Amino acid sequence: MLDRKSSVQFTVVIASAAVTLFAAYFTTSSTFLAVALGVLALVAWLVARETAAASYAGLAGLQIGQSVIVLRVALSDCDRNGTAFSRESRLSFLDHRLVEFVFSLPSEHLVAGGITKVVLRDAMKGVIPSTILDRTDKVGFATPERDWMVGPLATWMTDRLGAAKRRGIVAPAVVDREWARLRAGGANSGNLWRIVNLESWFQSFIDVRP
Secondary structure, three states: OOOHHHHHHHHHHHHHHHHHHHHHHOOOOHHHHHHHHHHHHHHHHHHHHHHHHHOOOOHHHHHHHHHHHHHHHHHHHHHHHHHHOOOOOOOHHHOHHHHHHHOOOOHHHOEEOOEEOHHHHHHOEOOEOHHHHOOOOOOOOOOOHHHHHHOOOHHHHHHHHHHHHHHOOOOHHHHHHHHHHHHOOOOOOOHHHHHHHHHHHHHHHHOOOO
């Protein structure tokens, strides 16, 4: 019996072959078309089943999450932001030998008791201060949006939110409530920041059209 990783790879191969055959015979045989569609449906079900099972399988789920979701987003964001500001960014932990080694370790060396990066934290004991090493509330590159919105950008925010309400793309009462809550010290949900940026996009690319 194939292990989970090999099974997923096998179903992907089947899917690729089915798509190729489907494209080659699409206009020549209605019987083949029906068979190809059936094969594609079966393959889609198998892949969905394997993916769902893997997501609950500890290390396998971590591998899929990191390689399919997190890594793709992190790489594209890092490249775009670095290029936009003329910076050469390097991802030192992305060396394929290190990645392969880490994913060869038992899952308890990666996540244990709700603590992530276990092997890295253990390796850095005595090198990095415990106040940094033992933190569990770290976030990646968080921007002080709330401080901006209620501080130096408050007037700009009010203007953009008003324009968005007049444009009819948001519910005015909801925007007013969220804006009042934020200025009163409430947490930032991120919605107002998205609205003002959407309105800015409208003004820069839609309103300027002749």
